[in-house]
Amino acid sequence: MTARPRRRLAETVLCALAAIALCLGLSAWQPFRMAEARVFDAFATLAPPPMRPLAEADGGIVVVAIDEPSFAEIGLQWPWPRDLHARLVAALRQAGAKAIGLDLVFAEPSTGEADRLLAEALGPDVVLAADESVIETPHMSQLIRTDPFPDLIAGGARIGLASVSLDPDGVLRRMPAAPDGFAAELLRAAGEGAEAVPGRLIRPMGPARSYPTVSYYQALDPANFLPPGTFKNKLVVVGRSLQMAIPAETGGADSFATAFTSATGMLVPGVEIQATIADNLRYALSVAPAGMPLVGLAIGFAAACAALVGWRPAGLSTLALGLGLVAAVFAASLATFFLAGLFLPPLAPSLAVAAVLAPLAARDITEERALRRSVTRAFGHYLAPAMVERLARDPNALKLGGEKRELTILFSDIRNFTTLAESMKDEPERLTQLVNRLLTPLSDAVLERGGTIDKFIGDCIMAFWNAPLDDPDHAVHAVEAGLAMLAAVDCLNAELRAELGEAAPKLAIGVGINTGACVVGNMGSATRFDYSVLGDAVNYASRLEGASKECRVPLLLGAATAERVRERLAPLLVARIAVKGRSGVAPVYTVLPDEPIAPQIRARFNAAVDATIADGTRQNASFDGHPSLDFLYATIVAREARKPMASGGEASSAQVKEAS
Structure with a gap:
């Protein structure tokens, strides 16, 4: 593993460990735990336990409400006389x-006759409520329990502690810890076993008035006010439950916020709380909160998965996978909630995913921006702005190390530059301006066709195609750039004649283009380097540029380039040359800036040139009225006629020296 992957691995592991430590710390922080409790509320309200099937199986629970209609019908002030109960x-x-549960605290005696009648009515099937309260003094806190006065339980009535514990945010979520809780005693009075499950979380059955509810006055005379069987085999809980729901903002006596309060904004009466606790005990509905070891395991697993995602360079896929991980965490939490009765809070593992991916993504974005800046600096001088922008958007498209690939290389040189420079030796500034004025449109011709300018060598331009970005039509684009260069020279000569008249210098260039395998990449020392190319194909392109003058054409293509542009640009054979350093002779071609030439005419032209090269004589060939072909062929005939004859009577091939 190289240095960069090792560094990336170390940073990823460090981020994962830091995220685990952060999330474990947050999991023990009370405000964060309250945020997780809100997630429990959301889960609990998604799909409350089905009350009707449970009630049909075991009789269910009916609430007898001390409500507004009962006060109106009974017409007595509260507290009502105990003989009414x-x-x-x-x-x-x-x-x-x-079984009957009276969620009312009878702490003190009332009238003797009323108390006696109530005591006689109570038995082992009745549960009376007890209460606990905390008395705060400057020196201590004291827990006081209030039980029904003894006379009422002489007949065997049970006592159940009706007090509940609220979370710090004031919401009731926890099952009572007392073994003699009101709901547990109600189940025992019905002959059903019930063990306290302190610390477990209550699954609410619904918002206020979710249980079957009848008014107190109706229950006093069920035969006249209620359908038959309303209370048969039912657990009955009696307590205050107003028909008008109590808003959470105002609060109310013996009313509590539950998981549904955040959705409805209403409190749930204490009598329904006791019914809910009883059903949670009766059907084992309560949910176990996950302990810290399990939470830590979930955080560690989520952080490890996020680290695997963050190992790859950040992008849209990282965001998608990160969101997928968070969704998976919530899905797993929901599955354990509903299928296993376990609440594994999803916030801390989800935060672990974000805590791992966010710094890694920030690092990748920072590195990418730095790479974009370096790419812009490195290529801004010899690539077209559009290509620099493309590289900056996607630096991965750039391979800065040396690589072997097929390129098309172009060399362009000003003809007779030495003579021109000598004539302007007393005006160096004017010479520099003239050269720059020429090199600017020549450079534009390269850049506009996706080429890379390798370097300027005095008055010479070296450029190549198909690196650093892929260009499937690199040969065509290079030849088109060469034609555009020739046209740019003609335009500049016209401008100079308009400016200087007959004194204007006449500029000309030679262009050599070749295609072949090269090594391309950063070349140079450790402190200074350029993105450049090496290879025999480069040398041959340079020699073709030098040979263009002897071949008497401004644009000369190697055979490999000509083959790649054959269908689109109709290359024409102009000579067969022997290049110093290579064995044998090789055909070289040119391309005319005119309209495309039909394949049969091109074949006829190439055959005529081949014959002329072989014997040095003009062939009787017709090119169907193409003046440019006639002129080019006449140039080739004149060139071949001037060659010295080799022994045997054949014209010798041109010996082209290596360009300096």
């Missing part, structure tokens, strides 16, 4: 109730 117990028992 005695009548209620007797009526419920006669109606078939399995």
